[in-house]
Every structure is written in C-alpha cells, then in structure tokens.
Amino acid sequence: MATNEIDAVTGTPTTGHEWDGIKELNTPLPRWWLWTFYACIVWSVAYWIVYPAWPLVSSYTTGLFGYSSRANVAADIAALQALRGAKSIALGKTELVDIEKDPALLAFARAQGRAAFGDNCAPCHGSGAAGSKGYPNLNDDDWLWGGTLDAVYQTIQYGARSGHAKARENQMPAFGKDGTLKKDEIVQVASYVRSLSGLTVPQGVNLEAGKKLFADNCAVCHGDDAKGNQELGAPNLTDRIWLYGGDQDSVIDTIANARSGVMPAWTDRLDPVTIKALAVYVHTLGGGR
Amino acid sequence: MVPPPMNVSVKPPVAALPEAPLYESAKKNYPQSVHGRFRTVKWVLMAVFLGIYYLLPFVRWDRGPNSPSQAVLVDIPNTRFYFFFIELWPQEVYYFTGLLVIAAMTLFLMNAVAGRIWCGYACPQTVWTDLFYAVERWIEGDRRERMLKAKAGLDARRVGELALKHGIWLTIAWWTGGAWVLYFADAPTLVKELATFEAPMVAYACIGILTFTTYTLAGHLREQVCIYMCPWPRIQAALTDEWALNVTYRWDRGEPRTSIKKAADLRSLGEKAGDCVDCLQCVAVCPTGVDIRDGSQLGCIQCGLCIDACDTVMAKVGRPFGLIAYDNDVNIERRLAGEAPVYRFIRARTLIYTGIIALVGAVMLYALSTRTLIDINVLHDRNPLFVSLSDGSTRNAYTIRFLNKRSDLRTIELSAAGVPIPTVHVIGEEPASRTIVAVGPDQTREVRVLITVPPAARIDKSNAITFTARDVDSGDTATATDHFFGP
Numbered sequence: 086m087a088t089n090e091i092d093a094v095t096g097t098p099t100t101g102h103e104w105d106g107i108k109e110l111n112t113p114l115p116r117w118w119l120w121t122f123y124a125c126i127v128w129s130v131a132y133w134i135v136y137p138a139w140p141l142v143s144s145y146t147t148g149l150f151g152y153s154s155r156a157n158v159a160a161d162i163a164a165l166q167a168l169r170g171a172k173s174i175a176l177g178k179t180e181l182v183d184i185e186k187d188p189a190l191l192a193f194a195r196a197q198g199r200a201a202f203g204d205n206c207a208p209c210h211g212s213g214a215a216g217s218k219g220y221p222n223l224n225d226d227d228w229l230w231g232g233t234l235d236a237v238y239q240t241i242q243y244g245a246r247s248g249h250a251k252a253r254e255n256q257m258p259a260f261g262k263d264g265t266l267k268k269d270e271i272v273q274v275a276s277y278v279r280s281l282s283g284l285t286v287p288q289g290v291n292l293e294a295g296k297k298l299f300a301d302n303c304a305v306c307h308g309d310d311a312k313g314n315q316e317l318g319a320p321n322l323t324d325r326i327w328l329y330g331g332d333q334d335s336v337i338d339t340i341a342n343a344r345s346g347v348m349p350a351w352t353d354r355l356d357p358v359t360i361k362a363l364a365v366y367v368h369t370l371g372g373g374r
Numbered sequence: 375m376v377p378p379p380m381n382v383s384v385k386p387p388v389a390a391l392p393e394a395p396l397y398e399s400a401k402k403n404y405p406q407s408v409h410g411r412f413r414t415v416k417w418v419l420m421a422v423f424l425g426i427y428y429l430l431p432f433v434r435w436d437r438g439p440n441s442p443s444q445a446v447l448v449d450i451p452n453t454r455f456y457f458f459f460i461e462l463w464p465q466e467v468y469y470f471t472g473l474l475v476i477a478a479m480t481l482f483l484m485n486a487v488a489g490r491i492w493c494g495y496a497c498p499q500t501v502w503t504d505l506f507y508a509v510e511r512w513i514e515g516d517r518r519e520r521m522l523k524a525k526a527g528l529d530a531r532r533v534g535e536l537a538l539k540h541g542i543w544l545t546i547a548w549w550t551g552g553a554w555v556l557y558f559a560d561a562p563t564l565v566k567e568l569a570t571f572e573a574p575m576v577a578y579a580c581i582g583i584l585t586f587t588t589y590t591l592a593g594h595l596r597e598q599v600c601i602y603m604c605p606w607p608r609i610q611a612a613l614t615d616e617w618a619l620n621v622t623y624r625w626d627r628g629e630p631r632t633s634i635k636k637a638a639d640l641r642s643l644g645e646k647a648g649d650c651v652d653c654l655q656c657v658a659v660c661p662t663g664v665d666i667r668d669g670s671q672l673g674c675i676q677c678g679l680c681i682d683a684c685d686t687v688m689a690k691v692g693r694p695f696g697l698i699a700y701d702n703d704v705n706i707e708r709r710l711a712g713e714a715p716v717y718r719f720i721r722a723r724t725l726i727y728t729g730i731i732a733l734v735g736a737v738m739l740y741a742l743s744t745r746t747l748i749d750i751n752v753l754h755d756r757n758p759l760f761v762s763l764s765d766g767s768t769r770n771a772y773t774i775r776f777l778n779k780r781s782d783l784r785t786i787e788l789s790a791a792g793v794p795i796p797t798v799h800v801i802g803e804e805p806a807s808r809t810i811v812a813v814g815p816d817q818t819r820e821v822r823v824l825i826t827v828p829p830a831a832r833i834d835k836s837n838a839i840t841f842t843a844r845d846v847d848s849g850d851t852a853t854a855t856d857h858f859f860g861p
Contacts, residue, residue: 188821195822213756224769225769369822
C-alpha cells in the first residue's frame with residue numbers, strides 16, 4: 086500500500102512505494118528542466134509543420150515553405166554555373182589567339198580544358214596527352230594536321246575520318262595489300278624512309294631503288310623531301326617521331342597495309358566554349374605552333 | 375637541498391584539511407583595496423596592456439599604395455598578416471611556431487625566477503578581473519561595504535548601483551570585443567561601419583561572443599578561472615623548484631601569531647614573539663581569496679597584493695617590512711639555522727630557458743632578415759615526364775608559381791641551369807619575351823613553362839635543374855631545384 090512519508094536519513098519524501106523493504110526517494114526533475122523538455126516537444130511539432138516530415142502512402146507532407154534539400158543542391162549548382170557563366174561567356178567571346186594573352190582567361194581555359202580533356206580525350210590520348218601507338222602525343226611539336234590554335238580547334242571540332250562533312254580526310258594507299266608494290270620494293274622504300282631520319286637500315290638493301298620508288302609513289306603526298314604536308318595530313322617522315330613505330334617491321338607494315346586512325350568530331354557532342362577551352366589546353370601543352 | 379635546521383622551536387603552519395562537502399558553490403570574494411609597491415606596478419601594467427590592446431589597431435604604418443596602412447592587421451580574406459614592417463604570407467606561418475616556443479619558454483623562465491608572475495600581472499584574466507574589481511569597488515564601496523550590501527536586501531539605491539556596475543562591465547566587455555575585431559580589418563573604416571550598422575555580420579557576432587566571455591570571465595567567474603579552468607597552475611607546480619621566488623609568508627619570522635600587546639609583553643621578557651598579528655589583511659586583499667600563510671598553493675597567482683597589505687600593517691605596528699615577500703622555503707630554513715639567505719637566479723633551468731629563447735629568437739631574426747620578397751615554386755609535370763620532339767630535342771614541362779611579396783609590380787626573368795643549353799619558354803608569353811613574367815603587387819602567378827634541351831646534348835635519364843627567378847629591376851633572385859628527365 087502506498088503511503089507518503091519523509092525519509093529520516095535524507096529528509097526527502099518517498100514515492101510511497103515499497104518493494105521488499107526498499108523505498109524510493111522522490112526527487113523530481115527540476116522545474117526548468119521539465120519546461121525545457123515541453124518546449125522541445127512544441128518545437129518538434131513546429132518542425133513537422135515547417136519542414137517535410139511525415140511519409141504518406143505515395144508522397145509526404147511537404148511543409149509550409151516547400152523546403153527540399155534537393156532544391157538546395159540544385160540552387161548551389163546553378164550558382165556555380167552562374168559563377169562560371171561569366172567566365173564562360175568571356176571565353177566564348179574572346180578570339181582564340183587573344184585567350185592566351187590574358188593570364189586569367191588562359192588559366193580558366195586551361196582548367197576547363199584539362200577537365201574536358203580528362204572526360205573526353207584521355208581514353209585515346211592518355212591523361213597527360215602523351216598518346217601511344219596510333220594516338221598522337223599532343224605534347225610534342227609534330228602535327229599531322231597542323232599545330233596552330235586554329236588547326237587544333239578545327240581538328241577537335243570535326244575530327245579525322247570521323248564521318249563529319251568537314252572532317253580531316255585522307256587515305257594512305259595500302260601498297261602491299263593493293264598489290265601496288267612488291268614485297269622487296271616495300272622493304273626498299275621502308276629502308277629508304279628510315280634512312281631519312283638517320284636510322285640504320287639493313288645491309289644490302291638498294292636505297293637508290295627505294296628513293297625512286299618513293300618519288301614515284303609517296304612524294305605526291307609526303308613531298309619530294311618527305312617532310313610531309315599538313316594540308317593533306319601527310320606526316321613528316323624525316324623527323325624522329327613515328328606515330329605507328331619507326332622500326333623496320335612497323336614501317337613495312339604501314340606501307341603494306343596503310344594506316345587510317347579515326348578521331349571523332351566533337352562539335353555535336355561538346356558545346357563551343359568547351360571545344361575552345363580544349364583547343365587552348367591542347368595548344369598550351371607544349372606542342373602548339 | 376639545505377639540511378633541516380636543528381634547534382627549531384616553531385613549526386610551519388599546516389593548512390587545515392577542508393571539511394567542507396565535496397561539492398559546494400563558490401564563495402564570493404570581496405577583495406579589499408590596497409596601496410603599495412606591487413599595487414602600483416599592477417596599475418601601471420594594466421594601463422599599458424589595456425592601452426596597447428585597445429589602441430594598437432588605430433596605429434598606422436605606411437606600406438605604399440597597394441597595401442593596407444594598419445600597423446597590425448590580420449587580413450584573412452587576402453591571407454596576409456601585417457606587423458609594422460613585417461608582412462607574412464600563409465606559408466611563413468612557422469614564424470608563429472617560433473613565437474609560441476619563445477612565449478612558452480618565457481613563461482617557464484618567469485616561473486623559474488619568480489613563480490606565477492605572469493598570472494599575477496600580465497594574464498588577460500587577471501588584468502580584466504582587476505579592472506572589473508576596480509569598477510565594483512568604485513560603485514559599491516570597499517570590502518566591508520560590499521559584504522554588507524550583499525547580505526542586505528534590494529532597495530532602489532542598491533538596484534541602481536547594480537545596474538550601473540553591470541552596465542559599466544558590459545561596456546568594457548563590449549569594447550574588448552570591439553577592439554578584437556579591429557585587428558581583422560581596417561580599424562577606422564570598421565568603426566564607421568559598426569556605428570552605421572553596415573559592418574559584416576561576423577564582426578557583430580565576434581563582438582557579441584567576446585562581450586559575453588569578457589563579462590562572464592572577468593565579472594562573474596574571476597578567480598574560478600585561475601583555480602579550476604586554467605591548466606597553467608598545474609603545469610607550473612610541476613615545473614617549479616625550491617629556488618624559484620614565490621610570494622612567501624616568512625613563518626620563521628611570523629610564528630607564533632600573537633596580538634600586538636602580547637607580543638610586546640613577550641619581547642620584554644626576552645621571549646620570541648611572531649611578527650604576524652593575525653590581522654587577516656593579507657586574506658582581505660587577496661583577489662583569489664587564499665590565505666598565503668598556508669604556504670604556496672594553487673590559488674595563489676603571485677600578484678603580491680598581500681605583500682603590500684602586510685607591509686602597511688608592519689609599518690603601523692613598527693616591525694620591519696617583508697613578513698610576506700617574494701622568497702622561498704630554502705631561505706626560511708637558512709634563516710632559522712642562522713644563515714644568510716641566498717638567491718640563485720643562475721641555475722640550470724634558467725640558463726636552458728634563456729638559451730632556448732636566445733636560440734629560437736636568433737634563428738627567427740636570421741630568417742626574417744634574410745627572407746626574400748620574391749620566391750619561386752616548381753612542380754614538374756607528372757605525365758608525361760618528358761617529350762621527345764621531332765628534331766630529337768627533349769622537353770620537360772613544369773608548373774611554376776612566382777611569389778611577389780613586394781607591394782609593386784615586378785618583372786621577373788626566369789632562367790634554368792643544370793642541363794646543356796636549356797631553352798625557357800613561358801606559355802602565354804610572346805616569342806620575344808618567353809622568359810619574362812610580370813607578377814602583380816603582393817600577388818602570386820602560376821605559369822606553365824617548357825624547358826627544351828637540343829638533340830646534341832648528352833643528358834641522363836634524370837638531371838638536377840635549377841630555376842632562377844630574377845627581378846629585372848632590383849636584381850632580387852630566388853631559386854628552386856627540380857629534375858629534368860630524358861629518354
């Protein structure tokens with residue numbers, strides 16, 4: 086039976102309950118604590134009203150002001166785009182050649198270009214644009230289609246053999262496959278071409294024959310001096326850079342079967358400002374003319 | 375250690391063990407006003423410290439048209455710290471490490487020489503609490519009056535006094551916060567903005583926070599901060615030794631405590647009477663409420679006010695000064711043994727602390743006097759490490775950042791050495807000036823740089839390369855080393 090009494094030792098009232106002789110002192114919560122607790126409950130109700138709170142069958146209570154964390158993210162992204170927008174507009178308006186003269190715009194273009202390069206170009210050209218066999222190194226000074234800003238810009242826009250109407254287009258004949266040259270003639274031409282770059286050629290190959298074969302078959306595109314022609318996308322064969330390898334077998338393979346790498350056109354995939362930024366980025370990698 | 379004296383008839387007083395419950399609310403202190411040497415020192419130091427703190431932001435220092443003209447300024451948006459003729463950039467934050475080492479060692483040295491004099495004279499908590507006590511005493515009266523008023527109930531006059539006291543406290547606290555924010559922006563401009571409510575929100579928030587902390591710490595918590603919150607008393611106790619001077623009750627002279635009359639009687643009979651007349655003045659003036667006669671203790675901040683109080687009493691009763699003085703237990707023992715007191719300031723620890731202060735100070739001074747206002751940072755391209763060009767030359771690309779710490783535009787010429795015939799090409803510059811970079815006042819500029827070595831040059835797989843940035847006008851140079859990679 087519950088009986089209220091004052092505990093003799095502490096002077097505190099008991100709760101009036103007794104369990105096997107054990108009594109419980111009644112030490113109620115401080116009043117301020119209780120009121121704080123009630124205030125928190127009221128506050129939490131306010132939360133339900135103001136913010137999205139309760140799940141319904143197919144939706145949820147949206148709250149008074151339509152708060153949504155997703156909308157906050159969207160607003161942040163929009164703010165970032167607006168921030169970039171000003172610079173993007175400046176980039177879009179500025180002539181290609183003038184971009185590199187403005188340090189701030191150059192830094193912006195390179196940063197934009199680096200990001201776009203990583204997303205779009207790195208799979209073939211490598212993250213540092215160092216290229217690999219068949220994919221040109223964009224850091225060096227050897228350009229198939231020209232290394233000026235405008236040439237780079239055009240190549241990125243329309244690609245090479247991409248199917249786009251304005252694409253860089255050429256086709257090296259497959260001299261071996263087509264039967265234009267015999268096997269030993271191909272060896273002679275290959276040896277002659279390699280000798281132009283100062284590479285050692287196999288003993289006993291008739292270089293004079295190779296030179297004549299070159300003049301008859303190759304000089305049309307690559308030039309009499311074999312220095313290539315960027316108008317036609319014909320590589321310079323006298324330098325130290327070999328896109329498909331400069332050893333005897335590779336050169337023979339190239340002459341016999343031809344090469345025709347493909348680069349996509351980006352004009353339909355990327356916006357003009359990004360392509361501009363890419364052109365500046367590639368041009369400033371080091372190889373730009 | 376001095377051997378214990380042989381024929382000692384007096385014993386040091388033993389502090390009574392506290393019998394109070396483990397948890398009790400703090401007893402409020404009502405320190406009495408006091409006059410004397412140490413009080414004067416404290417007033418002067420308070421005026422100096424508060425004067426520096428409140429007025430320093432308004433001191434001007436001309437640094438030219440492109441830099442702020444505030445002598446001491448922490449410019450957070452532009453990440454610069456200005457101190458009179460010194461301007462520090464974020465990467466020079468190690469100077470603050472040096473300052474902190476010197477500060478810690480100075481604190482230790484003070485402690486080795488004279489105990490917690492930092493606490494007693496220079497600690498902001500002490501200075502502001504002292505100021506708040508002065509306000510309280512000025513409005514409510516001295517110790518006895520304040521104790522009586524605290525016991526008596528509230529009447530209109532009392533309410534007025536309290537309102538005035540807290541009003542002045544809050545005003546001082548507000549000024550404290552106000553002066554703080556002035557160190558972070560141009561002071562006169564910010565004062566104007568604050569007055570017209572155009573200042574940034576963070577300024578008001580900082581003032582609010584510091585007003586609150588100053589009012590709470592100096593007005594209400596007071597000695598509780600020193601006794602319970604501050605770590606220094608604990609560290610200090612571990613760092614001290616027997617030679618350090620502390621505010622000491624010379625119990626060899628003071629015990630046994632007797633009344634003036636009884637002491638005179640005893641002395642006329644040729645018996646020993648202590649000089650302490652148990653007037654409790656030392657306790658009454660103590661800002662932390664300790665009884666110094668219980669010996670060195672955690673609550674004592676070494677402010678020396680009890681020395682002033684005791685000397686005043688000694689003058690009245692015609693006994694010599696210095697019953698309480700900066701002294702140590704060694705000398706008490708020596709005097710009891712009939713020996714002359716000794717004071718040792720040159721000890722291993724004071725020498726070591728002084729040595730460290732001198733060493734760190736010298737290193738900092740050297741670094742500061744030889745630091746250049748131009749700098750260069752180099753980062754080699756990671757991919758590709760090198761590029762072979764069509765004519766067989768080898769090229770490496772670098773990202774180079776130039777730092778111009780001067781307040782006017784610099785024209786910097788970049789050169790490279792360490793590999794044969796290097797050609798320097800700064801991307802974005804015209805062919806005629808491919809090695810020249812203009813860097814704006816008090817700014818940095820990052821550029822991409824290509825270094826090309828001709829085909830005939832014989833280079834290793836990895837070669838050390840040194841970049842030199844030279845100010846074309848002044849001739850100042852800065853260098854950085856990196857690598858040049860070859861096939």
